[in-house]
Amino acid sequence: MLQSDDTLHLRLLQTTDLHMRLLSYDYFADRPAPQGGLARLAPLITEARAEAANCLLLDNGDFLQGTPMGDLFADPDVIDSTGIHPMIAAMNALGFDAATLGNHEFNYGLPTLDRALRDAAFPVVAGNITRPGGPSLPPWMILPLTATDTTGRPHTLRIGLIGLAPPQITAWDRAMLNGAIRMQGICDAARAHIPTMRAQGADLIIALAHTGIGDARDRPDLENAAVPLAAIDGIDAILCGHQHQTFPGPRFQGLDHVDTRTSTIHGKPAMMPGFWGSHLGVMDLTLRRGADGAWRIGDHTVALRTAPDAAHGTVPDDPTVQRAVSAAHSATLTHIRQPVGHTTAPLHSYFTLIADDAAVQLVAEAQRARTAxxxxxxxxxDLPLLSAAAPFKVGGQAGPDFYSDVPAGPLSRRNLADLYLFPNTLQAVEVTGAQLHDWLERAAGLYCQITPGRPDQTLRNPDFPAYNFDVICGLRYRIDLSQPPRFAIDGTLPDPAVHRVTDITHDGRAIRPDDRFVVATNSYRIGSSLMAPLGQLPVALDTRERIRDVLLRHIARTGTITPPRRPVWRFAAMPPGTSALFDTGPGAAAYLDGPHLPPLERLGPTPQGFMRLRLHL
Structure with a gap:
């Protein structure tokens, strides 16, 4: 019998951006690690489920890529040899109710994705991804849940779940996808599907949105579209991801239509629980059914529960996850320990944002040689050949241990994975001198503007990802930090007269705007927002060779390498008394006496565990 005062509580548990973090093991360093990803979240999931009568466990995408285990199991034959992809095995064991796809699910191509998902015991929805001529995942689903209300009466709650992902997937993984999928804008897809979901009887619609919180203005190519998505009528709550941030959290204070105090966007409940299993998102919804029979959200609360730290071995890995992935863990250890060569000098990323860096130059040299x-x-x-490479492990929100640090001596496969994290493929583009200049200007947006003569200013813009700091080897240039960035982070050009990259030369000659070059780079870079201001660049080379394989062959060819450190870029000199604060990993202490470094002064640790240096400019 319908009663207008029916009330029930629904709990949504969310994981996002797990990136193949399963156990408390760092495969890049080949040692146990404090953070254990899903193995650390599992006890929190069990506890949170026990607290709620009605509960769903949902994943928001980017779960298949991110560690050497993910790379190893990118081969469908390897999956077949163990019977099931390790991440899917773990998610099945923990009883996930549904998931959506992130952009990194496509890094290895569709055969790997299809083989991994074949064994999923939970549905996967993808509302803005279609495969013309091939099997597509359902855009949405209605999940019936037998839920008990506050008096103990059962109800069948029909929960609509729609999956959404960044439309840039087809650009970022163009080489691997080769036109096999089509992407629709996030909000366009939601507007197309929501009315049908309601017509099919969805009582509640949850957006599993692998997208971040950013611009309030909608457009079809918007990557971080949670704000306009929340404005769409019919969506009740949004589970966000992709940005590797936490919501609620201070990062998003002051954005239009975003309330970090109530954890709402356009007044609707929303959450984003970090990355790598750092947090479990817990959203509690109080649903009330009116006289018309419709369930509506009344109150809500959102909490992000932090995964426990396994430091000093005090917190064991969850046995459910351990059992599910033990064979894959052993196979991964065997794989990463395979020798590939030797290095006569260490390779690390502690100073890559302030000086020429041997690790970045090694990757660039491998790209250049193979492209040639x-x-x-x-x-x-016949065109001059350059090579662009960027650092990946440079601390930031991933913490003070997130740096490459490969000692001199033997090199193994894990070291190559440490130096190049992603399964990007080798590409090359033709550019003019003018486009090359703007490419460098875009990369130099990493830095804040520095006032001459002032001490201890902030050096790095925390909103600019370090993986967009391309260094273009084969050139010489300076970065003048007294000037503002030429481009805003979104690629707009506030003042066309501004330049902070100066004195660009190639083979000792200043480049001219109409000069032509070929630049070896990677598949992600060609489709990234960093390149948008440069316009459409002619593709000179399009391969499916992964950069890491290119690097492996480059090292194996000589056996013992001497890492290059050629002069490429430096900061322009500024008046005495000008300095900036630079935070790096504590492991940098072993390399502070390097002759290639600018003047540095050690200041001590930060509250977050970084080592703070004063950079004299």
Missing amino acids: ELLQGRPHA
Whole structure:
């Protein structure tokens, strides 16, 4: 019998951006690690479920890529040899109710994705991804849940789940996808599907949105679209991700239509529980059914429960996850320990944002050498060949241990994974001198503007990802921090007269705007927002060779390498008394006497565990 005062409580548990973090083990360093990803979240999931009568466990995407285990199991034959993908095995064991896809699910191509999902015991929805001529995942589903209200009466609650992902997937993984999927704008897809979901009887619609919180203005190519998505009528709550941030959290204070105090966007409950299993999102919804029979959200609370730290071995890995992935863990250890060569000098990323860096240059040199081989006999072979590479592990929100640190001596596969994290493929583009200048200007947006003569200013813009700091080897140039960035982070050009990258030369000659070059780079960079201001660049080389494999062959060819550290860039000199604060990993202490470094002064640790240095400019 319908009663207008029916009330029930529904709990939504969310994981996001797990990136193949399963156990408390760092495969890049080949040692146990404090943070254990899903193995650390599992006890929190069990506890949170026990507290609530009605509960769903949902994942928000980017679960299949991110560690050497993910790379190893990118081969469908390897999955078949163990019977099931380790992440899917763990998610099945923990009883996930549904999931959506993130952009990194496509890094290895569709055969890997299809093989991994074949064994999923939970549905996967993808509302703005279609595969013309092939099997597509359902855009949405209605999940019936037998829920008890506050008096103990059962009800069948029909929960609509729609999955949404960044439309840039087809650009970022163009080489791997080769036109096999089509992307629709996040909000366009939601507006198309929501009315049908309601018509099919959804009592509540939850957006599993692998997208971040950003611009309030909608457009079809918007990557972080949670704000306009929340404005769409019919969506009741949004589970966000992709940005590797926490919501509620201070990062999003002051954004239009975003309330960090109530954890709402456009007044609707929303959450984003970090990355790598750092947090479990817990959203509690109080649903009330009116006289018309419709369930509506009354009150809500959102909490992010922090995963316990396994430091000093005081917190064991969850046995459910351990059992599910033990064979995959052993196979991964065998794989990463395979020798590939030797290095005569250490390779690390502690100073890559303030000085020429051997690790970045090694990647760039491997890209350049392979591109030169492949361009032989082609029209672009006669153009000057440059190579662009960027650092990946440089601390930031991932913490003070998130740095590459490969000692001199033997090199194994894990070291190569440490130096190049992602399964990007080798590409090359043709650019003019003017476009090359703007490419460098975009990369130099990493830095804040520095006032000449002032001490201890902030050096790094925390909103600019370090993986967009391309260093273009084969050039010489300076970065003048007294000037503002030429481009805003979104690629807009506030003042066309501004330049902070100066004195760009190639082979000792200043480049001219109409000069032509080929630049070896990676598949992600060509489709990234960093390149948008440069316009459409002619593709000189399009391969499916992964950069890490290119690097492996480059090292194996010589056996013992001497890492390059050629002069490429430096900061322009500023008046005496000008300094900036630079935070790096504490492991940098072993390399502070390097002759290639600018003047540095050690100040001590930060509250977050970084080592703070004063950089004299």
